[in-house]
Amino acid sequence: MGLQIDQQQILVAWKALSSTDNHEGWGVFPLYKHRNWSLLASYNLSEHEEAIFLDIKYSQTYESRISLPVAQGFRVQRFNEETRKGFALIRQVDGDLDLFTKIIVDVCNTIIQYQELNENKLVAVFINRINAWLSFMSKGGHELSQEAELGLIGELEMISSLISLNLPISEVLNTWKGPLDGLKDFEIGSGAIETKSTLSNQGFIAKINSLEQLDDSEKSPLFLNGYRFSLGSAGKTLTERINLIREQLNDYPAELTKFNNLLLRNGYLESEKENYTRKFKTEHTYFWWVDEKFPRLVPGNIAVNIRQAKYEIDLTPFINQSMDLSLVLQKLGIGNCGIN
Template sequence: MVLQNKEEELLAAWRALAGNLVTEGWRTIPIAYGGPRRLLAGRHFPGNEEALLVGFASVRLPPNEQLPQGQGFIVSRATLDEDGADRIWISLRRQSAGSLDLFTMMAEDVVSILERFSNADEERLFHLFLARIKAWQDFMRRGGDCVLGPEMEVGLFGELEILRDIISVGLPAPVAVEAWQGPLDGIQDFMLGAGAIEVKSTASPSGFPATVGSLDQLDDSLTRPIFLAGVRLAIAASGRTLPEQVGELRNLMREEFTALGILDSRLLHAGFLDAAAERYTRRFLRAGSKTFQLSDGFPRLTRANVAIEIRRARYEIDLDLISTVDVGIEHALRELGVIH
């Protein structure tokens, strides 16, 4: 039987390696992706846990206790027999309490990342590997389904629209994607220069409801200047799905390996999984956008204008009712000092 994808190859390899060894050690099988002898499917005994092993010719490893672990998996250095003695092996190993389905999805994703960046140097590849594992830690910590809910789907699509705008007006892709802090739970979505851009998106056919998550999010006494970018989306057959939006951005950055690596990590932090791409069926068209610079007259709640007894707030404003001038993204980036 011909195996159709990485998931099937990994599962088949793990089945072939299953056993009941009493002594501690590894059983491994080379897998086809990532170059010769770079990737192995394995099982660690006596626990019989599934693993993905990545071989590096020469990298500087942190101590084992500083490597990612938890959420159903552990990363550690693996000592193989003499057949693997020419490489430094790092194992991504499922813990006994971890979900096999989720671990398989994680391993498949890591294989895809290593395959995509197979031409990168060893140090870069190693750091990509660790960054991806840490992004998975964050993803697993959030729990829930592997698919974003409708509001989060709209929010992510809108943030990617603004990311595309930022690049199109002249900011280098690595700088732009590094500035995208929304998936990392930043107070604002993009931190640029001394200030920030916060993105609000809606697919509502009436009004422009925008939820503000905290008293700090639109407070330009903390970060200045702050711009609020609103992206209106329409659901239409001629639009793009979220995975298509992601694919177009990856294509835009296809020559920028650093930017691509950061983008993929941010997407996972945001809750987007390529393995779940077929479950996103809504198609969005950009129906309009506006960018406001926050000033004293802008309607918002901050710590300075609410009673001291109010410690936290989450509220909604309607951007369609705001009369502040739309300054556009290019002007915002000039004011932030990141383009000339």
């Protein structure tokens, strides 16, 4: 993966830059240099702002397509000067330094991981990784709860299942809408799949978080996917499951970048990976067609003045009505050649 930049390097560089005799402009300290770009620790001497600078000569035609991320406490600034061209990620006075440093370390090492990409693609990696962090922060910026961990395990199982059926990897990742706050976990073909997971060894209770979750009025057909997991030494941790998918994406750098960003948006931090010690073994897989006979609450079958609802469905009586994923994909209009 190349040279790793660590938190101590950046903090030492900022401290050295902030203690110079100059009182205006940007001070810079080189952290990593590639053929056509470099990463610099930066410090705004007049505004007392820490930053990281990606000094890179990307295409002018790409300029108008770049939308700069905005967040409270941080900003991304574009530089287009004779001496410097590229982007700075800057901590403003109200930004949390510890969190900012963690973001900087991750963004720098993500850039280094994909250093062989061309300049335009590397700028996209930089911007997309920052956007993923902003999404993570907007959801609380905390380690996954046990319930959220179980939910992510189920979605990863679904991704693995789709890849194992030889669907193009880029198309599989494009269907994964859960981390992007989609109403359904997977929008696939003409319809969608909503994934639920349980650790219960008897029956299957699905928690439905909104009236829209099982509504098929916009995406049809809709399927509810259930996974029953058990805990024990025969299973795999969340991180182990993530790494298995990463191995399948090794030859697809753009898809690997997207997968890692989706994980971060979902709340998975690489720096917290040692905390996920539970080992999950997949015991049973179910797929149910959510049609007019399926028990559900949706806007079309309740009183109009009911605006929100969370509820549970006991799917135990439907276990024998489960169908195979291959039949589900067929009903979604997907053949072996991929997603239409």
